[in-house]
Amino acid sequence: MADAPTLLPAGTARRWDLARAFLRYGLANRTTYRAVYWAQLVNAVVKVAAIALVWRAFHAVDPGQFPVGGDAMIAYGVVAALGSVVLDWWSGPHHYLARRIRLGTITGDLLRPMSLPRQLFAIHAGETCSALLLLGVPVYLGALALLGREAAPAGPAAGLLALLSFALSFALLFCCSFLVGMIVLKTLNLLGVMHVYHGVITLLSGFWIPLWFYPEPLRRIAELLPFQSIFFTPLTIYIGHRRGADAAVAILQQAVWLCILLVAVHLAWRFMRRRLVVQGG
Amino acid sequence: MTAITAARRNARLYLRFLGAGFRSQTIYGFDSALLLFAVVFLNVVDLSLLAVMLTRFEALGGWTMWEVVLLYCMFLAVLGLQYLFTLHLNRIDEFIQDGTLDQMLVRPVSPLLQLVAREFHLRNLFHHFGTGIVGVLIAMAGLGLAWTPERVAILAASLVGGTLLLTGMVLALASLAFWTVRSQVFLFGTAEIQEAVQHYPATVFGQWFVRAMTFLLPLAFVNYYPVMALTGRADEAMHPLLPYASPLVGSAVLAVGVVVWRAGLRRYESTGN
Numbered sequence: 001m002a003d004a005p006t007l008l009p010a011g012t013a014r015r016w017d018l019a020r021a022f023l024r025y026g027l028a029n030r031t032t033y034r035a036v037y038w039a040q041l042v043n044a045v046v047k048v049a050a051i052a053l054v055w056r057a058f059h060a061v062d063p064g065q066f067p068v069g070g071d072a073m074i075a076y077g078v079v080a081a082l083g084s085v086v087l088d089w090w091s092g093p094h095h096y097l098a099r100r101i102r103l104g105t106i107t108g109d110l111l112r113p114m115s116l117p118r119q120l121f122a123i124h125a126g127e128t129c130s131a132l133l134l135l136g137v138p139v140y141l142g143a144l145a146l147l148g149r150e151a152a153p154a155g156p157a158a159g160l161l162a163l164l165s166f167a168l169s170f171a172l173l174f175c176c177s178f179l180v181g182m183i184v185l186k187t188l189n190l191l192g193v194m195h196v197y198h199g200v201i202t203l204l205s206g207f208w209i210p211l212w213f214y215p216e217p218l219r220r221i222a223e224l225l226p227f228q229s230i231f232f233t234p235l236t237i238y239i240g241h242r243r244g245a246d247a248a249v250a251i252l253q254q255a256v257w258l259c260i261l262l263v264a265v266h267l268a269w270r271f272m273r274r275r276l277v278v279q280g281g
Numbered sequence: 282m283t284a285i286t287a288a289r290r291n292a293r294l295y296l297r298f299l300g301a302g303f304r305s306q307t308i309y310g311f312d313s314a315l316l317l318f319a320v321v322f323l324n325v326v327d328l329s330l331l332a333v334m335l336t337r338f339e340a341l342g343g344w345t346m347w348e349v350v351l352l353y354c355m356f357l358a359v360l361g362l363q364y365l366f367t368l369h370l371n372r373i374d375e376f377i378q379d380g381t382l383d384q385m386l387v388r389p390v391s392p393l394l395q396l397v398a399r400e401f402h403l404r405n406l407f408h409h410f411g412t413g414i415v416g417v418l419i420a421m422a423g424l425g426l427a428w429t430p431e432r433v434a435i436l437a438a439s440l441v442g443g444t445l446l447l448t449g450m451v452l453a454l455a456s457l458a459f460w461t462v463r464s465q466v467f468l469f470g471t472a473e474i475q476e477a478v479q480h481y482p483a484t485v486f487g488q489w490f491v492r493a494m495t496f497l498l499p500l501a502f503v504n505y506y507p508v509m510a511l512t513g514r515a516d517e518a519m520h521p522l523l524p525y526a527s528p529l530v531g532s533a534v535l536a537v538g539v540v541v542w543r544a545g546l547r548r549y550e551s552t553g554n
Binding site: 042189191192198214 | 326337461477481
């Protein structure tokens with residue numbers, strides 16, 4: 001079991017062990033209460049079914065309005081709904097930070113031999129992996145079995161590229177949520193900030209309604225911001241609306257946004273660490 | 282005489298709690314303002330995206346843009362009223378676990394009355410309810426419907442009926458904590474269905490969904506049927522009287538909630554024992 005880490009330099013092996021411990025913690029967080037899991041599963045199924053039926057209804061009204069076929073549009077909706085379940089932005093680093101600040105236990109987090117952003121990344125990765133395995137995969141397989149082509153990717157290459165793109169989306173969303181967490185630390189108001197964050201993601205990421213339906217000015221604004229890279233990019237790759245060089249450029253754009261946001265996370269945390277005030281003392 | 286004195290005392294205490302609740306919520310001015318902005322922003326985003334689609338497609342399931350706006354805002358207004366009076370019913374499981382319920386049981390006043398009067402969530406008057414009512418007014422103007430006395434009565438009765446319905450549903454689901462200890466999961470389990478009923482006309486999902494939302498989990502009486510009554514579409518319903526039945530159905534669901542609460546209370550043994 002310890003074979004792989006011993007091949008690495010001592011420092012790297014230790015960091016890897018720590019990361020695995022936080023990953024396990026994240027997995028355990030999501031799987032502790034069985035009843036919560038079943039409720040989440042019901043919600044995921046309802047969400048996917050509702051969005052598939054809504055797009056089917058819109059498509060029946062006027063197919064000419066869609067730049068893609070009916071099957072592709074329903075696949076967009078199904079995978080978007082699942083993506084929003086797995087890449088959940090209601091919980092995550094911002095939520096964790098707010099809770100730890102309120103309880104004062106963030107002091108313990110700061111003493112650990114791993115930086116707080118890395119701890120949060122490992123925990124969030126564990127939580128997302130469990131959501132993917134326990135919610136995403138079963139509901140996706142169910143959708144594939146029931147809807148067939150209406151849930152399937154445009155092709156094997158599109159599916160694999162979309163998977164890569166979704167992995168980048170996870171990292172992008174983590175950075176965004178971490179930066180929102182920094183705002184929560186400053187304002188100490190989780191609920192208000194969370195509502196605004198949810199509104200921004202809903203409006204600018206294209207997870208609910210694809211950007212091609214947006215009025216021109218709003219679409220231009222969305223294209224200038226990183227949020228469309230979180231959902232619109234992988235979803236359009238999945239349904240084959242972006243393929244070949246177009247898909248490669250879109251993924252490259254995601255990578256560039258990720259670099260920018262990683263720098264922002266680093267700077268924000270360096271600034272905030274010095275000014276941290278723990279409630280109650 | 283003693284009953285009247287006790288009722289007066291309860292009313293005085295309720296008002297005093299109300300005052301304390303109001304002061305505690307206004308003391309954090311920035312927080313309240315930010316939350317108000319956030320709730321309005323989020324709902325405006327949802328409505329704008331629905332409007333983007335409905336201006337393009339003109340109708341969804343036979344419902345026009347302003348009808349869908351009315352549907353959405355009616356749900357929001359009812360949700361606001363339910364939150365205003367009974368948001369804390371969501372936390373019945375916490376009250377059982379932390380011993381708050383035990384305190385209520387030793388006092389010589391009905392535990393349900395104590396539970397309901399425990400908190401008053403004033404900010405929802407401005408947030409969900411305020412946003413919802415403004416949306417209802419705008420949508421009615423958009424539809425070119427005049428506020429006749431009949432429509433005002435339908436709106437008022439539907440708001441009350443819907444609030445009773447949501448309160449009854451929350452009370453019933455949260456009271457399951459008497460059997461399961463944790464119950465927030467049951468409330469959470471209906472979240473996406475509520476979202477679907479709020480955002481889209483039930484017919485979009487098929488007649489089976491309309492029937493399920495009428496007889497099984499009667500959320501259609503919160504917004505779908507009242508909007509049919511307000512817009513003169515009552516004859517399109519399964520039965521033409523259903524669009525006017527919100528107060529009746531709401532009262533029935535509340536009665537079910539009270540029955541579940543009482544049944545739970547009868548079998549209750551403190552978690553501390």
